[in-house]
Amino acid sequence: MRSHRKGVGYASACALLLGFCGVIWGQGGRSPFEPVVVETPWGQHVVPSLETYIDIQTYEHLTPGQEWSAGEPIATKLREEYRAGRLKLRRYPWRITESVYALGRDNMEQQIYLLDTGQGLLLIDPSFDAWQDDILGEIRQLGYDPSQVKWVLLTHCHIDHSQSCHTWHERKAMIVVGDADAHAVESGNSLVATWVEPEAQRHFTPSGVDLRVYDGDVLHFGKVTLHAIWTPGHTPGAICYYLYLNGKHILISGDIVLHNGRHAWMGNPYADWGQYLNSVEKLANFALDGKAIQFDILLPGHGTVDMDNAQRSVEETVKIVRNIVARRGSGEKLDWINPYAWNWGQGIAYQRPN
Numbered sequence: 001m002r003s004h005r006k007g008v009g010y011a012s013a014c015a016l017l018l019g020f021c022g023v024i025w026g027q028g029g030r031s032p033f034e035p036v037v038v039e040t041p042w043g044q045h046v047v048p049s050l051e052t053y054i055d056i057q058t059y060e061h062l063t064p065g066q067e068w069s070a071g072e073p074i075a076t077k078l079r080e081e082y083r084a085g086r087l088k089l090r091r092y093p094w095r096i097t098e099s100v101y102a103l104g105r106d107n108m109e110q111q112i113y114l115l116d117t118g119q120g121l122l123l124i125d126p127s128f129d130a131w132q133d134d135i136l137g138e139i140r141q142l143g144y145d146p147s148q149v150k151w152v153l154l155t156h157c158h159i160d161h162s163q164s165c166h167t168w169h170e171r172k173a174m175i176v177v178g179d180a181d182a183h184a185v186e187s188g189n190s191l192v193a194t195w196v197e198p199e200a201q202r203h204f205t206p207s208g209v210d211l212r213v214y215d216g217d218v219l220h221f222g223k224v225t226l227h228a229i230w231t232p233g234h235t236p237g238a239i240c241y242y243l244y245l246n247g248k249h250i251l252i253s254g255d256i257v258l259h260n261g262r263h264a265w266m267g268n269p270y271a272d273w274g275q276y277l278n279s280v281e282k283l284a285n286f287a288l289d290g291k292a293i294q295f296d297i298l299l300p301g302h303g304t305v306d307m308d309n310a311q312r313s314v315e316e317t318v319k320i321v322r323n324i325v326a327r328r329g330s331g332e333k334l335d336w337i338n339p340y341a342w343n344w345g346q347g348i349a350y351q352r353p354n
């Protein structure tokens with residue numbers, strides 16, 4: 001099922017407000033776990049969060065010369081439509097590619113992933129204590145039992161990713177964390193940032209860590225092989241993982257790279273912009289055995305999932321982080337850029353490929 005959009009303007013706002021616009025497959029439901037996929041103005045296929053969906057629609061409905069803020073009525077309307085159940089976006093759990101699933105709570109920014117390795121389940125960033133009943137339910141919905149989770153991998157120690165680790169450690173799953181973030185998980189020190197997520201209620205139960213990961217480590221989980229890429233800056237021990245599965249180059253990016261150049265939250269006292277810029281450049285230039293890798297699928301810690309051309313999100317993040325670092329270097333107090341608004345402000349127009 002594919003709906004075409006051409007020459008979008010305010011005239012097509014009624015279609016937009018019914019939520020048809022941009023949704024190109026998934027509504028028919030080939031399986032109960034198929035996602036709702038949307039095409040971006042530059043022809044990339046993504047499974048968007050509500051906020052990204054709003055950004056995409058805003059991008060397409062503004063006309064050159066308008067300020068980004070002129071899209072606020074569109075945003076308000078779409079939020080209403082979503083709340084009323086008329087705008088269909090992804091529902092959890094959903095299938096990303098064969099044996100890879102996204103878990104979580106509808107329209108929450110937090111992303112949790114489950115991989116069936118053929119010899120046990122690998123759970124990535126299990127998130128909040130308060131979500132675990134939902135997560136256990138979603139694992140069962142997919143036809144598995146939570147006792148099949150053999151490994152829990154953290155992209156980094158922040159509480160929104162790691163709070164429930166201790167419950168999985170009690171269930172005898174092996175906890176895998178980047179070396180420089182491991183002590184935070186074991187001790188619950190301030191690096192886990194207990195204050196940052198209301199959902200976490202400022203409470204962190206320390207967890208045992210069974211395996212510390214270093215740059216370049218190659219980890220085998222059943223039939224799945226992950227390559228560790230140490231990417232400090234957001235936290236000292238943040239690790240991204242590359243894997244090749246079902247013919248796709250997949251990047252598990254934690255908070256380091258998010259859709260369309262959205263960057264990590266850098267408001268914590270341990271954040272380091274210089275390290276962070278090096279880390280995103282390292283991802284953009286990632287090579288394995290001398291061969292440059294162009295990422296296809298982006299599995300980020302938050303928000304929208306890129307189903308193709310994930311390399312673009314990596315490169316956009318480099319651009320935006322470079323811009324922020326340069327502006328901070330000349331004294332500007334800046335630690336956040338919305339990538340869609342930024343691109344719009346740069347006057348970048350896209351010709352959607354046919």
Ligand SMILES: [Zn+2]
Nearest residue numbers: 156158234255
């Ligand atoms: Zn984080």
